[in-house]
Amino acid sequence: MKKEFFFDTSALVKLYHEENGTEELAALLYQEKPRIVISDLTIIEMISALAKKVRTREIETTAFNEAVSAFEEDVLHFKVIEIESQIKKRASDLLKSVGLENGLRTLDSLQLASALVFSDFSTLSLFVASDAAIIHAATLLGLETMAP
Numbered sequence: 001m002k003k004e005f006f007f008d009t010s011a012l013v014k015l016y017h018e019e020n021g022t023e024e025l026a027a028l029l030y031q032e033k034p035r036i037v038i039s040d041l042t043i044i045e046m047i048s049a050l051a052k053k054v055r056t057r058e059i060e061t062t063a064f065n066e067a068v069s070a071f072e073e074d075v076l077h078f079k080v081i082e083i084e085s086q087i088k089k090r091a092s093d094l095l096k097s098v099g100l101e102n103g104l105r106t107l108d109s110l111q112l113a114s115a116l117v118f119s120d121f122s123t124l125s126l127f128v129a130s131d132a133a134i135i136h137a138a139t140l141l142g143l144e145t146m147a148p
Helices: 009-015 022-032 040-055 061-075 085-096 098-102 106-121 132-140
Strands: 004-007 035-039 079-081 126-128
Touching (some): 004 009, 004 106, 009 035, 009 040, 035 106, 040 061, 040 106, 079 106, 085 106, 098 132, 106 132
Parallel strands (some): 004 035, 004 126, 035 079
16 A cells, blocks of 8 residues: 655645755655645645745746646645545644644644544555644654654
């Protein structure tokens, strides 16, 4: 059975803009060849993160357009989890539990809840994020994590 890795936007963006952790992620994906799982929120967050890189002059508009096109093409091969009421409820519960002590933010709680609900029905091999708070919360909840 193919491994399934849930990617938070904080890590996924590294595959479309080179930064610390990009090589590590690329090597992992080449070696493991997992099915990439994301929430539908990631699609919006990814474009926002790349647009911010244009505004902060980290990348040019042409690089933004190329990255967005590559991402949109890749998404066709990802498993995309729609954020429905069950996930929203779980995210709310996370904010009331691990969020109290760990600074879990709203969108991060939705990402983490998406991964947890997905893992209830499938075998999630790895939760990948580059944000310390969400990685800490995911670890506390028993997910295998990686923080490139």
